Amino acid sequence: MRHCFIVPLLLWSLGAFAAGTEYVMRVDGLACPFCAYGIEKRLKTIEGVEKIDVDLDKGLVRVNVREDVELAEPRMLQLFKDAGFTYRSMTKTPL
Amino acid sequence: MKKQRMDRQSLCKASPLSFIQLLLLTLVLFWTSQVIAAPITFNTALPVAKGEFVAREHLVVNQSGDDPSGTKRDRTEVASVTALGYGITGRLALFGVLPYRDIDLDMSSGGQPVTRSNRGFGDLSLFARYTTFQYDQPGRTFRVAPFAGVKAPTGEDDARDSLGALPASVQSGSGSWDYFGGLVMTYQTLGYQIDGQLSYRTNGEANRFEAGDITRLDGSLQYRLNRGQPTGGTPAFLYGVIEANLVQQQKDRIAGHADPNSGGTRLFLTPGIQYVTKRWILEAAVQLPVVQDLNGTALENDYIFRTGVRFNF
Numbered sequence: 001m002r003h004c005f006i007v008p009l010l011l012w013s014l015g016a017f018a019a020g021t022e023y024v025m026r027v028d029g030l031a032c033p034f035c036a037y038g039i040e041k042r043l044k045t046i047e048g049v050e051k052i053d054v055d056l057d058k059g060l061v062r063v064n065v066r067e068d069v070e071l072a073e074p075r076m077l078q079l080f081k082d083a084g085f086t087y088r089s090m091t092k093t094p095l
Numbered sequence: 096m097k098k099q100r101m102d103r104q105s106l107c108k109a110s111p112l113s114f115i116q117l118l119l120l121t122l123v124l125f126w127t128s129q130v131i132a133a134p135i136t137f138n139t140a141l142p143v144a145k146g147e148f149v150a151r152e153h154l155v156v157n158q159s160g161d162d163p164s165g166t167k168r169d170r171t172e173v174a175s176v177t178a179l180g181y182g183i184t185g186r187l188a189l190f191g192v193l194p195y196r197d198i199d200l201d202m203s204s205g206g207q208p209v210t211r212s213n214r215g216f217g218d219l220s221l222f223a224r225y226t227t228f229q230y231d232q233p234g235r236t237f238r239v240a241p242f243a244g245v246k247a248p249t250g251e252d253d254a255r256d257s258l259g260a261l262p263a264s265v266q267s268g269s270g271s272w273d274y275f276g277g278l279v280m281t282y283q284t285l286g287y288q289i290d291g292q293l294s295y296r297t298n299g300e301a302n303r304f305e306a307g308d309i310t311r312l313d314g315s316l317q318y319r320l321n322r323g324q325p326t327g328g329t330p331a332f333l334y335g336v337i338e339a340n341l342v343q344q345q346k347d348r349i350a351g352h353a354d355p356n357s358g359g360t361r362l363f364l365t366p367g368i369q370y371v372t373k374r375w376i377l378e379a380a381v382q383l384p385v386v387q388d389l390n391g392t393a394l395e396n397d398y399i400f401r402t403g404v405r406f407n408f
Contacts, residue, residue, distance in 0.1 A: 028231035029229070038147060084182075086229075
């Protein structure tokens, strides 16, 4: 009977483990589609990045990564600087 | 009638290269990436990302006529201009520009019509641009970037035909080392973009001929025509473009003496259209001369038509 609870719990936790983390970053200076692709291209070089969405209207870059991947602020600061834009802040949400 | 004939001649002669280049570019578009929204007739201060390339291919038709000298000069140039940019850092970019030129000059000599023609690669321009000021806000940016460069005499400057050496206006290269620099500014928002550029080019001497130095003031407004409700993501932008180009050229010098029939001031108004996606840009514009205050019998421009694509890889 106990197994009936443990197995689903394990499956749920594995699913949660695979879901990863969503980073939402505010980036200033983005005002044209080309900017989005340049940023996407750089983010894609990071191991563990699974999904990238640039919202031009809101000036937000959403990045989904694997659970074991951390997007550190200093790294993001440099990444957006190299792309020619200004990183401002980020929020981190478990998926 | 004569102009129509010249246009056909030039376009037919230029078409094999232009067609192949355009075909290659069309293929390249399927696997290349980002582009820069920018003015059509001059540069922008927007960035080229570090380690990234930006390419641009333009077809330019430059038609001149209305000869006040009585020799019925009519000049048509069809050029395929290839430009490549590379980001050294997020602020510093290097650019190279190489034209392939097909030039025809019709004129009357001794009462007989004469055509002088030439084609080949022109002079290679190399320049650097550095963003000295950058102010970013959500959905907008303002940038200022000085630039400086050199034009190397890579094109042929001593071409001849059965009548002898071709005049400088028909040579594909100038034969001289020329230097240029200036300042470009860009203010870009999600709804529109404004660019301005001031530049100066000092031309060197070759074959006892020195083209007059050129001062230019350019402005561009790109207004987004398809901006509706916020859509999220990265939608394509359709811009209506209007540009103005004020060009002042000093008199040419031949064997050290100023040519009184050269140089002057031109003002072009340039309507155009630009379609910008995440992966490529298509654009077209026509430069229409609204003021031509030229010296002596200098040849007037009829129009300059530009169309092309841009992409990154």
